[in-house]
Amino acid sequence: MRPKEADFTRIEPDAVRRVLLVDDSRLQLKIVSAMLSRWGFEVLQAESGPEALELCATHSPDLVLSDWMMPGMDGLEFCRHFRDLQKDSYGYFILLTSKSEKGDVAQGLDAGADDFLTKPVNAHELRARINAGARVVSMERQLSEKNRLVSEAFAELKTIHEAIDNDLKQARKIQESLVPDRMRVIGTSRVSLLLQPCGHVGGDLVGMFTPGFDRLGLYSIDVSGHGITSAMVTARVAGYMSSTFPDQNIALEKRFDQYYAMREPAETGRMLNQRLAADPGVEEYLTMAYVAGDMKTGAMRLVQAGHPPPLLLRADGTVEFLGDGGLPIGLVDEVSYDQVEFTMARGDRLLLYSDGFTEAVMKDGQMLEEEGLARIFRQSVEMGGTGPELLEDMYWRLTTQMENAETLGDDVSAALLEFDSVPEAPANP
Incomplete structure (x- = not known):
């Protein structure tokens, strides 16, 4: 039809x-x-x-x-x-x-x-x-x-990404300001700090404060997770351990309205845990190694709250890892901490570090772990490194041996105390 x-x-x-x-x-x-x-x-x-x-x-x-x-x-x-x-x-x-x-x-x-x-x-x-x-x-x-709609959406996302990227760059500057001094000489000892986030911002924090000429507070903190949320927690903790405002520093207590005394590290850990655990809606917790030291006698008191054990390299080359662990801070409401006491002598070096060092994956597929950290620490010392240069040399040795040196899998940070290793300045005539 x-x-x-x-x-x-x-x-x-x-x-x-x-x-x-x-x-x-x-x-x-x-x-x-x-x-x-x-x-x-x-x-x-x-x-x-x-x-x-x-x-x-x-x-x-x-x-x-x-x-x-x-x-x-x-x-x-x-x-x-x-x-x-x-x-x-x-x-x-x-x-x-x-x-x-x-x-x-x-x-x-x-x-x-x-x-x-x-x-x-x-x-x-x-x-x-x-x-x-x-x-x-x-x-x-x-x-x-x-395709036009996709291109417009992509252009919009690119604009948003650039805005976020700029915000993160500014956030990094703010986070870097939390560690204003990367090196300080206290009498005849030297303290140096290293902070390398794996992104724009990170959850690691290292710091120091000196309430008096012969006293030192030194800490290394690692907040769970990565990125902005962790960085916000580090900013809050930095306020709790402030080197600029001692009246806000929970590791210090004022005596006779004249000077600040250092609390026992175990008490500092307990108070910090109390504050973080009480924050509503905050699920992040942190690990911490905190040392309160007497720079005249070398007497040190340490609290280790779930953090990697500090490495003590004696002047004679022997290595000790300090501490027995402990619960992270902010994980449970009520917790108490043990305290470790030790003494440093002339030429001893104490290293507080995050697991970004020890858990870094090497080219052989294995993690660096504590033995590998002690090895690269010794190598950097034997090369004559001191202060920030020693930490930078350690970081360089780490990244050159890593499986993927271009991308850090975790934040890397460290705090170094070189005890009685700086020549005393001559007295003015």
Whole structure:
């Protein structure tokens, strides 16, 4: 049964509205143009390739019907130039030709044609070809729109990322300000600090304070997790262990409204745990090694709250790891801590460090662990390193031996006390 005429003249959605008709035959232009106009299309006409390209520059067509055989610029050359034009949307290209050999079809496809229509043009076939082209153009425009939306979303995300990145860079500066002094000489001893976050900001914190000339508080802290939340906790703890405002430092207590005395480290750990555990909504906890020392006698008192054991390198080269562990701070409400007492002598070095050192994965796939840390500590000392340079040398040795030296898996930090190792300044004459 012959299909109804309406089936052949049904106009697809708005994907194709403007059609460019190119033919050197005025009669052919008139016939095909009449069909297209009757179907509701806006029709542009050109009798040559150059004339058609001029029209395309000002009136971008949705679909092109071009004769293959034309004097001067033929349909293939015109198609190539058409594809080279900068257009906002895709233009469907149909070649009108009497050619039907496979080689001719391949040549047309290579030139950029989408479809072919044999002459003389059959109205039903033309309508079907246009509908096929309309579906392609419609899908292309939908894809272009989606790509546009994706590009806009990407640009917005990039702007947001840049803003976050700038905020994190500022946050890093703020966190670095929590450790204003990376080295301090106290009498004939020297304290040095190292802080290397694995990201913009981190959860490690090292610090020192000196409430009196002969007294020192030295600590290494590692907050659980990484990133902004951990960094916020370190900022809060830095206030609790402030070197600038002794009245806010929970490791100190004021005596007779005249001077500050150092609390026992075990009591300091208990008070810090009490404050962190009482904070509503804070799930982070921290590990800490804190030493209160007498710089005149070398008497040291240590509390180790879940932190890696401090490394004591004696002047004669022997190594001791101090402490028996203990619960992290902020993990449970009520906790008490044991205290370790030891004495340092001239030339001894005490290293507080985070597990970013000992748990770093080496090139052999194994973690550095305590034995490896003692090894690189000795090597840096034997190279004559002192103060911050010694810590930097240790960090360099660590990263050069790591499996992935470009990306730290964890924050790396350390606090170094070199006891009675700095020559005393000569008295003024």
